[in-house]
Amino acid sequence: MTKSKAIHNSPAVPPPALPAAAKPAFDRRNMVLRISTALVFAVFFLSLLYWGGGTTSGNLVYFVLMALSIFAGVRELTLLGAKMGFNPSLYAGVAAAWLMLMHFFFASRVVMGERTLDPDTLPLWLALFFGALFIHFGALFFDSRRDQALPSQAITWLGALYMGLGLGFQQRLFMIGSSTVTKTGSRLILALYVITWLGDTGAYFIGSLFGRHKLAPKVSPKKSWEGLAGNYLGNLLGAWLMKVTVCPDWSPVDVVALALLLGTVGQLGDLVESTWKRSAGVKDSNVGMGIPGHGGMLDRVDSLIFAAPALFAYVHYVHGLG
Amino acid sequence: MTKSKAIHNSPAVPPPALPAAAKPAFDRRNMVLRISTALVFAVFFLSLLYWGGGTTSGNLVYFVLMALSIFAGVRELTLLGAKMGFNPSLYAGVAAAWLMLMHFFFASRVVMGERTLDPDTLPLWLALFFGALFIHFGALFFDSRRDQALPSQAITWLGALYMGLGLGFQQRLFMIGSSTVTKTGSRLILALYVITWLGDTGAYFIGSLFGRHKLAPKVSPKKSWEGLAGNYLGNLLGAWLMKVTVCPDWSPVDVVALALLLGTVGQLGDLVESTWKRSAGVKDSNVGMGIPGHGGMLDRVDSLIFAAPALFAYVHYVHGLG
Numbered sequence: 001m002t003k004s005k006a007i008h009n010s011p012a013v014p015p016p017a018l019p020a021a022a023k024p025a026f027d028r029r030n031m032v033l034r035i036s037t038a039l040v041f042a043v044f045f046l047s048l049l050y051w052g053g054g055t056t057s058g059n060l061v062y063f064v065l066m067a068l069s070i071f072a073g074v075r076e077l078t079l080l081g082a083k084m085g086f087n088p089s090l091y092a093g094v095a096a097a098w099l100m101l102m103h104f105f106f107a108s109r110v111v112m113g114e115r116t117l118d119p120d121t122l123p124l125w126l127a128l129f130f131g132a133l134f135i136h137f138g139a140l141f142f143d144s145r146r147d148q149a150l151p152s153q154a155i156t157w158l159g160a161l162y163m164g165l166g167l168g169f170q171q172r173l174f175m176i177g178s179s180t181v182t183k184t185g186s187r188l189i190l191a192l193y194v195i196t197w198l199g200d201t202g203a204y205f206i207g208s209l210f211g212r213h214k215l216a217p218k219v220s221p222k223k224s225w226e227g228l229a230g231n232y233l234g235n236l237l238g239a240w241l242m243k244v245t246v247c248p249d250w251s252p253v254d255v256v257a258l259a260l261l262l263g264t265v266g267q268l269g270d271l272v273e274s275t276w277k278r279s280a281g282v283k284d285s286n287v288g289m290g291i292p293g294h295g296g297m298l299d300r301v302d303s304l305i306f307a308a309p310a311l312f313a314y315v316h317y318v319h320g321l322g
Numbered sequence: 323m324t325k326s327k328a329i330h331n332s333p334a335v336p337p338p339a340l341p342a343a344a345k346p347a348f349d350r351r352n353m354v355l356r357i358s359t360a361l362v363f364a365v366f367f368l369s370l371l372y373w374g375g376g377t378t379s380g381n382l383v384y385f386v387l388m389a390l391s392i393f394a395g396v397r398e399l400t401l402l403g404a405k406m407g408f409n410p411s412l413y414a415g416v417a418a419a420w421l422m423l424m425h426f427f428f429a430s431r432v433v434m435g436e437r438t439l440d441p442d443t444l445p446l447w448l449a450l451f452f453g454a455l456f457i458h459f460g461a462l463f464f465d466s467r468r469d470q471a472l473p474s475q476a477i478t479w480l481g482a483l484y485m486g487l488g489l490g491f492q493q494r495l496f497m498i499g500s501s502t503v504t505k506t507g508s509r510l511i512l513a514l515y516v517i518t519w520l521g522d523t524g525a526y527f528i529g530s531l532f533g534r535h536k537l538a539p540k541v542s543p544k545k546s547w548e549g550l551a552g553n554y555l556g557n558l559l560g561a562w563l564m565k566v567t568v569c570p571d572w573s574p575v576d577v578v579a580l581a582l583l584l585g586t587v588g589q590l591g592d593l594v595e596s597t598w599k600r601s602a603g604v605k606d607s608n609v610g611m612g613i614p615g616h617g618g619m620l621d622r623v624d625s626l627i628f629a630a631p632a633l634f635a636y637v638h639y640v641h642g643l644g
Contacts, residue, residue: 080472124446128487129631133587136594136628140541149601150402153594154476157483165450219462265455272458272475279471306458309451 053186077159096131097164108175166305202234235263375508399481418453419486430497488627524556
């Protein structure tokens, strides 16, 4: 065994005699950190879906999770905008996005003790109107760089809509109830993540192994047609896995339709976020603080942002849920 | 009669003896054009309110009027963005804004012959989701200048929301029905315009005559505290005029509350549009074609954009309408 090799091995291997280069050691620490963070989050998230689905405490914990993620995502979009020389407002953007999240929370027919709250407690039009007051009137009083007023306020809106609607639809999906199947919302959220992430995984492996024909060299130079096929294969596998485990009520048509639908909007959503980062000249949306070992929030949610409303629209109009 | 003058005069007026400078002659022609256009529009608009209120044809004509105004406004915001070096999409912005307008149309419980359409025919979340697909996915395929992807897509959203929501709420107000008072929607639209425009007029005259103390020199150098007071006086006069004529059901509290509410959001909305124009380096939102003699669409609607949702929210929550 060569000394330089030992660094990458498991702890059972004897320590190297020679001083190691910093780079590989950091990579290993990064991988450990990445896997630990993912494991902790996965265990917590699956517990939330399994025990929290359909409960008031579960709904509230999901709400806090979405609210924190919205904060992180709007912050990253604000930093991207600042890097391009604009002055978007973190506070106004987060406030507007949280109002949208609250809309989706109340729209889910919240049960508080004995009574069911009016689903129209905070209509979407009112959330958007107050969001507009925060973003535009707030800029009149607090924006110190008015030479960029138009793009700055526009980017604040973009961040608010992207995170507020994207994660708001997750909240709405999680809180969907059904009279025949228990924990419908938890099943749908699991399906959203499994279909989307198996698609990402399929694209990565098939693309790395067989990728030869470039898909969109100007937008994302690494993407290939083989990766695209791998993505849809992953989506199909994910949707089929859902059908045979937690969503037995899905027909084969549902499996294929959801794989195609979520696969398409997920991949396009991934490309959209890539063009934003590229236009700001960064490779990692995490400009500063982020999830340990995982890069930025935007990089984590980009495929889910458009997939969540697409899944909600599908189950709403095809299955009559929500 | 000199040849050059004759062109601009009305036939009945005697010709001047001295040759006139070109400037006043041009101003006069502009004023004639301005007044003619305003008169034609006012006559048409008042007829629409008087005879069209509560009728299917009136609702549809109002819809077409809003749809055309949305096109003109989004176009001006797109041109402002282009002037700053960005590449917002006119088509995606107009499509997204028209979807929002359609939402407000259907949300008004449209009666078609024998049956009432489902007010949830096009929910706002679905209009926004399709808008997002047009704006973001459209840019992936058609945006030729991706170095500005983030601000360009953001400005497309801003234009869509500003015009789509702002004029969508007017459509919603116009179509409000009431079981006790006929043509409630027409009365509310008239109140919206009279309160807002008497405010603008009051600010102009009081500000021009007595304006000494600057209000917000950085945002709008011409505004004064005296003009602000004149604005609220105009708003109050407008609201009171509405109460004594077409809105006898308003209480004195309604008069004061609506004057303060519409006056405040109207003036701030006016300032917001000023900062956008200033940041783009233009004085007139009409970058090219516009309403004859009246400048740009944005300059016409800026105070109404925020006043319409404020008025809708007031009559919805205070009077239980809509």
